[in-house]
Amino acid sequence: MDLANISTHHIKPELKAIAQKVQEGKRITDEEGLFLFEHASLGFVGSLANEIRQKKNGDKVFFNRNFHIEPTNVCVFSCQFCAYSKLYAKREEGWELSIDQMLHIVKKYDNQPITEVHIVGGVHPKMNLQFFADLLKAIKTHRPALHIKAFTAVEYDYMFRKAKVSVEAGLKFLIEAGLNSIPGGGAEIFDEEIRQKICDDKVDAKGWLEIHETAHRLGVPSNATMLFGHIENYRHRIDHMRRLRELQDRTHGFNTFIPLKFRNKDNDMSHIPESSITEDLKTYAIARIYLDNFPHLKAYWPMLGRQNAQLSLSFGVDDIDGTIDDTTKIYSMAGAEEQTPSMTTDEIVTLIQQAKRIPVERDTLYNEIKNYATTPLTSIEN
Numbered sequence: 001m002d003l004a005n006i007s008t009h010h011i012k013p014e015l016k017a018i019a020q021k022v023q024e025g026k027r028i029t030d031e032e033g034l035f036l037f038e039h040a041s042l043g044f045v046g047s048l049a050n051e052i053r054q055k056k057n058g059d060k061v062f063f064n065r066n067f068h069i070e071p072t073n074v075c076v077f078s079c080q081f082c083a084y085s086k087l088y089a090k091r092e093e094g095w096e097l098s099i100d101q102m103l104h105i106v107k108k109y110d111n112q113p114i115t116e117v118h119i120v121g122g123v124h125p126k127m128n129l130q131f132f133a134d135l136l137k138a139i140k141t142h143r144p145a146l147h148i149k150a151f152t153a154v155e156y157d158y159m160f161r162k163a164k165v166s167v168e169a170g171l172k173f174l175i176e177a178g179l180n181s182i183p184g185g186g187a188e189i190f191d192e193e194i195r196q197k198i199c200d201d202k203v204d205a206k207g208w209l210e211i212h213e214t215a216h217r218l219g220v221p222s223n224a225t226m227l228f229g230h231i232e233n234y235r236h237r238i239d240h241m242r243r244l245r246e247l248q249d250r251t252h253g254f255n256t257f258i259p260l261k262f263r264n265k266d267n268d269m270s271h272i273p274e275s276s277i278t279e280d281l282k283t284y285a286i287a288r289i290y291l292d293n294f295p296h297l298k299a300y301w302p303m304l305g306r307q308n309a310q311l312s313l314s315f316g317v318d319d320i321d322g323t324i325d326d327t328t329k330i331y332s333m334a335g336a337e338e339q340t341p342s343m344t345t346d347e348i349v350t351l352i353q354q355a356k357r358i359p360v361e362r363d364t365l366y367n368e369i370k371n372y373a374t375t376p377l378t379s380i381e382n
């Protein structure tokens with residue numbers, strides 16, 4: 001935001017000071033982050049976040065070609081916001097895939113230039129550490145170059161405790177079997193009081209952070225999410241991001257921060273209204289401003305919808321995840337915008353070009369696979 005070129009007399013002095021700090025590349029404090037949530041307009045945080053994104057990633061917007069496997073939707077935990085846990089209580093519509101069935105899914109993509117498989121699901125009491133190690137080995141044997149991004153800290157915590165191994169030993173065992181990186185799920189909101197109300201029986205904040213810290217130490221990168229727009233307040237969002245920023249200062253192992261908007265269909269928090277798009281975009285923008293040590297900010301388009309994901313590119317977001325075939329149920333079941341989430345590469349490229357950005361296909365670690373800078377925009381908006 002070029003403060004010299006706009007009329008600033010109506011901007012609060014605190015906001016001017018924050019903008020100046022950010023423009024000088026300085027880190028904002030928790031109180032300043034909170035001030036942005038409480039007093040800044042969407043336009044203000046948006047243009048500040050946009051400037052940071054531009055400095056970090058230029059005109060590039062990343063996406064990757066991936067598919068999902070959900071080994072099961074049975075889950076021993078009872079997160080209030082999750083449509084799965086409700087399902088488990090009713091013992092309805094549960095599925096459990098065998099290794100052969102999951103390998104069959106992998107084989108469907110044999111002739112496609114997919115670079116990543118994202119494996120995440122419920123926590124099934126019968127699927128243990130050895131089962132998952134065998135799964136990873138089977139995938140790697142079939143397609144060695146496929147990057148395996150697998151299991152949230154929630155799943156790790158359960159399988160390691162059950163196998164009576166330390167986090168380090170468990171992770172080493174799975175790395176040996178083929179694990180390449182860790183997705184960001186299960187973080188929800190770290191604040192103990194809120195966590196107790198929305199997901200009190202799964203891994204706590206300390207456990208989640210320990211698993212990611214250990215993974216980073218072992219050379220395995222990861223992502224981090226934040227479930228927002230339910231019973232938490234702005235202080236809790238800032239507290240969540242502070243814990244991540246501190247860990248990132250120590251390890252630099254996080255690639256991407258992914259805010260996940262709470263969806264209220266078919267879960268035990270259905271009475272809570274969903275946040276507005278203004279609130280969602282503000283949260284993206286403030287995350288971009290506050291998390292100065294995270295290289296990337298991702299809008300998960302199946303949850304947000306493709307049009308809002310496109311809009312988020314002007315609020316600090318530089319990544320819209322993958323092409324994702326119709327294999328992710330946790331969101332569609334909770335009322336996500338996209339009931340059959342799948343976008344072709346052409347669709348994703350066009351969506352990014354319409355926002356006047358350069359689409360870049362990346363691998364999981366943000367190495368560029370294809371840059372679409374010179375690809376003409378084919379849509380009517382050309």
Ligand code: V47
Nearest residue numbers: 081082183184185186223225227260261262263334
């Ligand atoms: O942790 C469950 C969320 C997450 C709801 O790392 C819900 O690249 C909103 O973490 N409303 C798992 N969210 C998914 C996840 C993820 C997704 C995409 C990419 C990556 C990555 C990670 O799904 C859970 C939980 O926060 N979730 N129910 C709901 N009703």
Ligand code: SF4
Nearest residue numbers: 075077079082085122
């Ligand atoms: Fe289980 Fe994850 Fe759903 Fe919680 S969010 S009930 S841990 S599948």
